[in-house]
Structure formats: structure tokens, C-alpha cells
Amino acid sequence: MGVGIRRQNTKGVHILPNTIIIAQTVNIVNTEQSGKERDELTGKWADHKEMSLRVARKMMQIGKERRGWRMAECATQLIYNYCPDCDRYTVARTNLCRDRFCPTCNWRLSLQRYVNMTRITDKLADEFSEANYSFVTLTVKNCQPHELSDTMNRMYDAWNRLLQRKILKDDRTGAAGWAKSIEITYNPVTHTIHPHYHVLIVWRRYEHTQQMLKAWVQSCEKSGLEAVLTAQNAQSIHRKNNAGESMAAAICETFKYAIKSKQLDEMPYKEFKILVDEIGGKRMVSFGGVIKEIAAQIKVNMETIEEEAVNVCRHCGSMDVDRMVYRWSFGENSYIRDTSGE
Secondary structure, eight states, X not given: OOEEEEEOOOTXXXXXXXXXXXXXXXXXXXXXXXXXXXXXXXXHHHHHHHHHHHHHHHHHHTTOHHHHHHHHTTTOEEEEEEETTTTEEEEEEEOOOOOTTOHHHHHHHHHHHHHHHHHHHHHHHHHOTTOEEEEEEEEBOOBOGGGHHHHHHHHHHHHHHHHTSHHHXXXXXXXXXXXXXXXXXXXXXXXXXXXXXXXXXXXXXXXXXXXXXXXXXXXXXXXXOOBOOOGGGEEEEOGGGTOHHHXXXXXXXXXXXXXXXXHHHHSOHHHHHHHHHHTTTXXXXXXXXXXXXXXXXXTOOOSSOOOXXXXXXXXTOOSOOEEEEEEEETTTTEEEEEOTTO
16 A cells, blocks of 8 residues: 655544654555546656655655655645746746655656756767767676665776776777766665666767777776676667667666666665665766766756746746646645635
8 A cells, every 4th residue: 555644743543554653743645545637737746746755754764754754745836837828837846855865856857867968969969970979888796785885986986997998088089978877776586786877978980889898897897896798788879870769768768767766665674774875975977078068068957956947938938927836735645736826
């Protein structure tokens, strides 16, 4: 049975088994009551909000009550702008907790990263017409949950070693730039963690992906890691072959969630607590070369969720917008339109 969380005086209220009560303010709400049809505006928000409530409950149960409360109260209000000029609805403002484990915030951040990275690659296509691209997954052997922080440090060291190799460093044929993110997956059978890099490489002329993978194996050995390579580790993306869809797919894969929300929900509490502690303060996304330079030029933000324009349509710039407010109902387990101010 799914669960949600809300602050409420629980006197006289029946609490479900295995529910943690903090200062008599927690009421668990059955999320399976959410079979009501969700509209197009709030449907996806509601799906992610439900998952955030699940993860928030888990945070509380591992002793991180404050983070759990912030996550439970994330996105409880959605303010939409409707622009008559372009007939579009956009989220103008919401209250986000910005916790890296929050499914709602991760969803919004991944969308923002995709849009910003697309802006970067469009500019790259204009300035580096001869460049080719490749999408590479750099993997290492699975580790135990308590070894994750050390493994990530060693991967970072191996990556820096790789950047010094001629295959990437050469000024004529090497990499002109790169965008890198880390994804962490959990194996419920072996109870191990699989950290791996997703990297989008901009090659100055010809791509050297296979040589790069061999160099990664050697860099890992020097950093005390065992690299694991498969046939799916690399994909070439040639601009000349009208590879717009391949580029879009590569960007999506590079900047998707660092940790899948479903895995966080299904992970045992012990492993979940270790994971939360192990990746605290770790940087999940980084750039180099021309990608870093262009990101600075067009002032894109890949680390934190940007605030939306409050009274302006972000598509056409019109200030003639109508406002709609939705509030999360813990009882209904969905967003309800607030018409009190209309």
C-alpha cells in the first residue's frame, strides 16, 4: 500500500502500523485512493509528488526527520500562468525542497538540464561544424553500499587520468569538450551499487571512442578500480548524418536522474541510509572544454533548479497572463484547484 505524509494533530486518528510519528504531527494517507482522473496540468506533478512522499517517509524512518519534512512539503502549491497570446500553460512558481533525493526536484532538474544542454549543443553545431560526437558510458565493478563514497572518489581520479591521455588531450584530434554525469543504480539481488558515468564527448574531427574505452580501463587500474565494458558502452553520433534524434537521446541519457526514484522507494532502509550518507556533498554533473565555455557564455545553470518568471509568459514574453493556483490535498492525494483568489 502506498503512503503519503501530512502534518496534522493526530489525536483520535488511527495510525497505520509501521508508521513513525514525530511530535504527534504525522498522519499517513493511503495513496491508493488517488485513482481519480488527473488533468493534463497536474498529472505528472502528482505522480512525482506521490513518490516524493514515499521517499520523505523513508527519510524520516532513517532518522533524517528535517529532510523528510522538507521533502514531504515540496511542491504543495503550483501556480500556473496561462498566456492567451500563445495559448500555453506554464508553471510560474512552486515551493521546491531542492533535496537531491527528492523525486519531484530531480524530475524538474533533469528537464532543466535537458533544455540547457540542447541550447549548448545547438551553439556547438554552429561553431564546430566539423566536430563529431559520441555518447559513452564508463562503468566499474559494482561495490558494496558502504564503499560508494570511496568508489566515486576513485572514479573521479580515473576520469582525471583519462583526460590527460593523448586520445583526449591532443589539440588536433582529441576532445574539444565533454559533459559528464554520474548515475547510481541498485541491484536488489546482490544488494550492491553500480555507479557509472554518462559522458557526451565533442571530438575535434574524428571520434576515437573505442580507444577512449581502452584508456578508461587503464586509468581505472591505476586508480584501484576494475572497469567493466560491454557492447552498449559507446554510441557514435555523426552530425552529418542528421542525427538530431540520436543527439537528443544522448542528452536525455546524460542528464537523467542520478538515482531512479523507484529504486529509492524499493531499496531496503539499511542500504537507503548508507546511500544517503555516502553521496552527501558529491558533485553529480560536470563540464569541460568548449561545453564549459559555452555554458558560461549563455549562462546556463545545471546544478540548481531555476526560478520561473512569475508574471511573464516564458514562451512569448507577454505580461498579459492569467493565474491559476493548485494546492496539494493530502486527503485527496491530488492537486486541487484553489479558486478563492480568482
